[in-house]
Amino acid sequence: MAIVNDHTVKAFDEDLNRLRGLISEMGGRAEQALLQAMTALNTGDLALAAQVVEGDRKIDALEAEVEQLAVQTIALRAPMADDLREMIAALKIVSVVERIGDYAKNIAKRVALMDQTRSIEAIPVMMSMSGIVAELVHDALDSFAARDADLAVRVTVRDKIVDDFYNSIFRTLVTFMMENPKHITESAHLLFIAKNLERMGDHATNIAEMVHYVVTGERMEERERGETPEGSAAAEQEQG
Amino acid sequence: MTQDDLTIADPKMRAHGVNVFYGDKQAINDVSIDVGTDLVTAFIGPSGCGKSTFLRSLNRMNDTVASARVTGRIELDGEDIYAPSMDVVQLRARVGMVFQKPNPFPKSIYDNVAYGPRIHGLAPGKADLDGIVESALTRAGLWDEVKDRLAESGTALSGGQQQRLCIARAIAVDPEVILMDEPCSALDPIATAKIEELIHELRGKFAIVIVTHNMQQAARVSQRTAFFHLGTLVEYGKTTDIFTNPRQERTKDYITGRYG
Numbered sequence: 411m412a413i414v415n416d417h418t419v420k421a422f423d424e425d426l427n428r429l430r431g432l433i434s435e436m437g438g439r440a441e442q443a444l445l446q447a448m449t450a451l452n453t454g455d456l457a458l459a460a461q462v463v464e465g466d467r468k469i470d471a472l473e474a475e476v477e478q479l480a481v482q483t484i485a486l487r488a489p490m491a492d493d494l495r496e497m498i499a500a501l502k503i504v505s506v507v508e509r510i511g512d513y514a515k516n517i518a519k520r521v522a523l524m525d526q527t528r529s530i531e532a533i534p535v536m537m538s539m540s541g542i543v544a545e546l547v548h549d550a551l552d553s554f555a556a557r558d559a560d561l562a563v564r565v566t567v568r569d570k571i572v573d574d575f576y577n578s579i580f581r582t583l584v585t586f587m588m589e590n591p592k593h594i595t596e597s598a599h600l601l602f603i604a605k606n607l608e609r610m611g612d613h614a615t616n617i618a619e620m621v622h623y624v625v626t627g628e629r630m631e632e633r634e635r636g637e638t639p640e641g642s643a644a645a646e647q648e649q650g
Numbered sequence: 651m652t653q654d655d656l657t658i659a660d661p662k663m664r665a666h667g668v669n670v671f672y673g674d675k676q677a678i679n680d681v682s683i684d685v686g687t688d689l690v691t692a693f694i695g696p697s698g699c700g701k702s703t704f705l706r707s708l709n710r711m712n713d714t715v716a717s718a719r720v721t722g723r724i725e726l727d728g729e730d731i732y733a734p735s736m737d738v739v740q741l742r743a744r745v746g747m748v749f750q751k752p753n754p755f756p757k758s759i760y761d762n763v764a765y766g767p768r769i770h771g772l773a774p775g776k777a778d779l780d781g782i783v784e785s786a787l788t789r790a791g792l793w794d795e796v797k798d799r800l801a802e803s804g805t806a807l808s809g810g811q812q813q814r815l816c817i818a819r820a821i822a823v824d825p826e827v828i829l830m831d832e833p834c835s836a837l838d839p840i841a842t843a844k845i846e847e848l849i850h851e852l853r854g855k856f857a858i859v860i861v862t863h864n865m866q867q868a869a870r871v872s873q874r875t876a877f878f879h880l881g882t883l884v885e886y887g888k889t890t891d892i893f894t895n896p897r898q899e900r901t902k903d904y905i906t907g908r909y910g
Contacts, residue, residue: 627894
């Protein structure tokens with residue numbers, strides 16, 4: 411992480427710090443929503459699921475607050491160079507975090523629809539998957555807070571693990587559905603949940619890519635991520 | 651200093667290894683830069699960084715300072731402007747200058763613009779001179795405002811109009827390069843916007859070099875930006891790169907307001 415000097419105009423640093431604080435809070439809430447939604451799924455805790463749905467309002471409100479503050483800062487402070495890149499990234503990152511929150515809410519809403527399915531073997535695997543996704547979201551936002559391009563690159567590399575999880579769960583659930591036609595509805599819900607988790611990982615990757623741009627001024631190269639074009643593994647699997 | 655991919659195929663002016671001294675004090679240290687014919691080049695940097703000194707060395711305005719001494723080579727179309735054979739008066743007709751504070755002559759608007767063409771013998775007759783004056787004032791965006799009052803004193807105009815009159819005066823001798831030393835710092839935002847619009851329209855007709863303290867202005871009007879600090883050229887690049895992704899830490903600190 412590069413040492414960054416303070417601005418001559420202290421109020422500018424205060425605005426930037428407030429913006430970073432709001433984004434960190436938003437990221438923390440989205441990460442928590444994800445973990446709580448999955449716990450609710452695993453334990454059938456409807457109250458916890460309802461809490462996740464309700465908590466999404468706060469995430470949406472934070473998005474609006476960051477947008478307003480960023481637009482205001484751009485107008486009043488005319489940021490340049492890395493400051494400008496950070497403002498633009500902040501605007502894009504909050505809309506991505508908001509999407510992550512929506513996916514968590516979507517998972518929470520499905521909990522009530524599938525109370526008979528705790529025994530499905532895919533669920534423990536999905537819990538492991540969600541733990542990694544939560545870490546990616548956490549690290550992506552940490553890399554933004556710390557302007558840490560290396561951490562950002564590591565997030566994008568680890569997204570491959572999430573894709574592998576998704577492919578494996580997809581296969582498991584399809585097999586399960588063939589063997590247990592009575593549980594097709596629940597399994598379909600689980601498929602959507604797994605897909606939600608996979609998308610959240612992609613969003614964490616997007617955040618990491620933006621952080622890389624903020625810090626270095628360069629777009630992240632494909633080879634730095636060490637992977638084939640985005641989502642191809644998952645796409646192939648769905649067609650297959 | 652990074653030069654990236656900034657090769658200017660046919661530079662209008664080319665400075666190589668330029669040093670400027672005021673007595674024992676060195677104001678400019680080994681500056682090399684190419685100024686493109688069709689480009690607006692902005693010089694930015696904190697006060698005392700040498701940007702104005704360097705600008706003034708481009709048309710030998712520093713000759714008027716007794717203690718000033720320039721070494722290195724500055725070319726205009728490949729010709730050494732500090733060569734003994736160079737006619738300084740001709741040079742300053744080819745490389746015109748607009749100053750920070752509008753400085754019209756205490757003469758009529760017409761005479762302000764006609765002065766240069768007259769002394770350089772560019773207008774054989776009254777009709778020719780009228781044509782040059784109208785054309786220069788039109789190109790400076792001032793004609794419609796002053797065409798019915800050409801006999802009035804140039805100093806009676808508003809600050810922004812005076813500055814455009816000075817630009818018209820510089821244009822009237824048909825220069826190849828126009829140097830502008832903080833041309834808008836004494837003007838209000840509307841007058842500033844008119845000058846910036848004028849710079850935009852003049853681009854391509856003249857090579858333009860502008861010194862400005864206003865970084866937003868540099869970003870708005872120029873295609874190349876050079877950042878000076880403590881008499882050295884720290885970074886020279888495409889304006890879009892300098893303001894979104896500067897290569898040098900010192901440039902970044904300056905343009906993001908972390909300098910000092």
